[in-house]
Amino acid sequence: MNKDELRRCMIARRNSQNNKDIEKKSQTIISNLSKLSVYKYSKFIFVYVSFRSEVITKGFIMNAIKDGKRIAVPLTLAEKKIIQPCEIRSLNELAPGTWGILEPKKGNYKVVDSSQIDLAIVPGLAFDYSFNRLGYGAGYYDRFLPSMNSLAIKIGICYDFQLIDSLPAEKYDIPMDVIITEKRLLFRDPNKISLRK
Template identity: 45%
Template sequence: MCKKNEMRKKYISFRDSMSSDSLLEKSSILAQRLNELDCVKNAETLMCYVSFGSEVYTHDIINNWLSQGKQVCVPRVVKTKGKSLEAVKISSLQELEPGTYGVLEPATGQNNTVSPDLIDVVIVPGCAFDLHRNRMGYGAGYYDRFLKLISDNCLKVGVAFDFQVMDEIPCDELDIPMDIIITEDKII
């Protein structure tokens, strides 16, 4: 666990050192690659994290999908059920407010939750990924618990900057691997 925490800090530090112009440019290239995938084009219900800090910027991805009339869900932390996420359908990013850890999420009163097994594609953040499509999250296990609830047909897509992908990262039986990882330079 200590090694994972050190790696998290290292990769978040790398990300934080990027200029905002570079972050937005690489995020835009990555978004274009993502939206060219047939599984994304054909998806009816998509879930995407709302980017925070130096994460791959997802606001444009979400707005693009909303403008196409797709059903878009974003995660909301459920405090009454331990460390869990639920998918909440939104019609605009303007509906969101700072929630857990300061990340934008739907207000607690919004009851547009979508069953995880109805989601076609879920976009997942991470600190680091590897060539085996393993993901290292932020250490709280929110996404790993949520991803156990989605259908086998749901595509799990990790998005990251190229420098966040390593040959191999430490993982255990609780870590859920991605189906695809997309960076500004490649698709794994």
């Protein structure tokens, strides 16, 4: 199966879940994420705003803000094929943007230096046991992730069926440090990150 076929397969499988399953799995994934020491000690978190059948992140964003974290979410600049991290203090600062995804409202956002981010929560259509990620194919995260501090922790969150044995990897692909599903947590370097507070 090539990348495009795998993308179509994963989107179809993800969309076949009912809302109750999506919510339950998302709650488990976010609970596991919130127990990581890297979350406890992080100061500035970049996190995608969930769309359609993706792992739900809106509750995580609200709780992280309550916990005193600085939060940045992606603003898509489709004409340049890039995303910019924009700091928000409330979900009320978001409105439907590119492709209907919630983004910081036009003319009312604060772009931040991506090197300040110490934790990134990254979406994907599939991940593998070598911590590679398969995105939607436009390369937005391939361009964004290298702009972050090299010490920033990158966490891929997905449903367990999106974790597969192997993905075709390119030289420019940035591996994740952690992958979290509703059934497991995988650490690329177990000595670097602990689970509990």
